[in-house]
Amino acid sequence: MTTGTAPRRPLILAAVMAAMFMIAIEATIVSTAMPQIAGQLGDLHFYAWVFGAFLLTQTAATVVFGKLADVYGRRPVLLIGIAVFLLGSLLCGLAWSMPSLILFRLVQGIGAGAIQPVGLTVIGDLYPARERGRVQGYLASVWGVSSVAGPLAGGLIIQHLSWPWVFWINLPVGLLAAALFLLFLREEVMPRARKIDAPGAALFTVAVAALMVSLTQAGTAVSSALWPAVVFVVAGVLFVLQERRAADPMLDFQLWAKRPIATTNAATLLSGMAVIGLTAFLPMYVQGVLQSSPLIAGFTLTLMILGWPVGATVAARNFVRFGLRPTLLVGAALLPVGAAAFVTLGPATSVLVAAAGSVILGLGMGFLSTAGIVIIQDSVGWEQRGAATASNIFARNLGSTLGATALGAVLNYHLLHPTNGPPIDGDQLRRLLDDPASLGTGAAVIRLGLQDALHATFWAVLAVAALTLVLSLLVPKVALSGLKHEVPGE
Numbered sequence: 001m002t003t004g005t006a007p008r009r010p011l012i013l014a015a016v017m018a019a020m021f022m023i024a025i026e027a028t029i030v031s032t033a034m035p036q037i038a039g040q041l042g043d044l045h046f047y048a049w050v051f052g053a054f055l056l057t058q059t060a061a062t063v064v065f066g067k068l069a070d071v072y073g074r075r076p077v078l079l080i081g082i083a084v085f086l087l088g089s090l091l092c093g094l095a096w097s098m099p100s101l102i103l104f105r106l107v108q109g110i111g112a113g114a115i116q117p118v119g120l121t122v123i124g125d126l127y128p129a130r131e132r133g134r135v136q137g138y139l140a141s142v143w144g145v146s147s148v149a150g151p152l153a154g155g156l157i158i159q160h161l162s163w164p165w166v167f168w169i170n171l172p173v174g175l176l177a178a179a180l181f182l183l184f185l186r187e188e189v190m191p192r193a194r195k196i197d198a199p200g201a202a203l204f205t206v207a208v209a210a211l212m213v214s215l216t217q218a219g220t221a222v223s224s225a226l227w228p229a230v231v232f233v234v235a236g237v238l239f240v241l242q243e244r245r246a247a248d249p250m251l252d253f254q255l256w257a258k259r260p261i262a263t264t265n266a267a268t269l270l271s272g273m274a275v276i277g278l279t280a281f282l283p284m285y286v287q288g289v290l291q292s293s294p295l296i297a298g299f300t301l302t303l304m305i306l307g308w309p310v311g312a313t314v315a316a317r318n319f320v321r322f323g324l325r326p327t328l329l330v331g332a333a334l335l336p337v338g339a340a341a342f343v344t345l346g347p348a349t350s351v352l353v354a355a356a357g358s359v360i361l362g363l364g365m366g367f368l369s370t371a372g373i374v375i376i377q378d379s380v381g382w383e384q385r386g387a388a389t390a391s392n393i394f395a396r397n398l399g400s401t402l403g404a405t406a407l408g409a410v411l412n413y414h415l416l417h418p419t420n421g422p423p424i425d426g427d428q429l430r431r432l433l434d435d436p437a438s439l440g441t442g443a444a445v446i447r448l449g450l451q452d453a454l455h456a457t458f459w460a461v462l463a464v465a466a467l468t469l470v471l472s473l474l475v476p477k478v479a480l481s482g483l484k485h486e487v488p489g490e
Helices: 006-041 043-074 074-093 098-126 128-159 170-184 198-216 222-245 252-256 259-288 292-321 324-342 353-378 380-415 425-433 444-474
Strands: none
Touching: 006 043, 006 074, 006 098, 006 128, 006 170, 006 259, 006 292, 043 074, 043 098, 043 198, 043 259, 043 380, 074 170, 098 170, 098 380, 170 259, 198 222, 198 380, 252 259, 252 380, 259 324, 259 353, 259 380, 259 444, 292 324, 292 353, 292 425, 324 353, 324 444, 353 380, 353 444, 380 444
């Protein structure tokens, strides 16, 4: 357990910030570069899988690593996570096709599944709830810097270098974070005799993967979506049975059944779906429909990621005064307001409309996520904090995983079944994004079809955002606790 932490807390916080930076910049730099990456690698029908594959393994690994951190301590889990993430980043830059990129993104996601929840757990260990507002501001600054640096770096890399550097820039940052953890995060942990629920983790991964395949296929051919749907149901049933019989289940149903945790995680799951809809498809709209550059598309998305830390900082500085539940509800109310801007977009609409929607949605996520994680962490003690924190990250990532796939299915369906004009295939879409001049006069027709398909996708995002607000109303009032941080062993 963490010992003698007071003098080293700033250095440990710096390590967490460096590790989080890799995850934060991933959200913007890859999204900015993806239209060009997909244009060069081909297989655009796998576009959503580049996001979904990362989120799939991150989601499955989050709960496992959160539990491991409660058993073996935070530092070894963080170091393993950083090593795996950097390996995945190296391999992603060496990808030769879209399937190989998806495979390596799976590796990256496993590492992220350790870094994000355990890093937040370390902050929960070191700082009491009433100090966490200041610390959340520091963490929020990481997302703010990455929101500016990510699209700028992505645009410059695409224009002046080659796309593999989008992934390779993680390497020096990860090595710095690992060095700081090795030097300054010291723990005295007596490992407990607990078995990791490997069957549960495997069944969960199979179930979510099958659901993703089913949703992806449903966007193109409904009949081909049936067999993965059957696999999803069978794996889901087996997963529930496994969790009920396991001595130390991957998902602790008793933990999740606590009302503050259950309701907060439900709202968080849907918010993850809304955010991934913007992250995955707004750059495509700005580049493919509004005919703006990758740099402009990146900065439009930047405003969402920039609004997030601003909202998080304001929320963290004020939840002691106004309470956790009101802070969470403010964020939930902003989500549909921001999402409404995207359904008004059209070929002649100014890119500023998309920018306004992005910043409002980002502000909402800042309020919601900050209040949500404090609600979760203050509902349990040290021995469950890793698992509880992981449950919230798990919920958001599961929402993002399902959202990327479900919204990708909506897009694919409307591309193949447009209300006006001919169907649009993957090759036409690739050429529109990579080399529109090669389509000649047909580019205008394809652009209009893409506009209609993305318009339907943004309506789905708005519906999810509205449902997030409804579920947030069910979160109970939670008293702020944790006047003194827990440092067992001191």
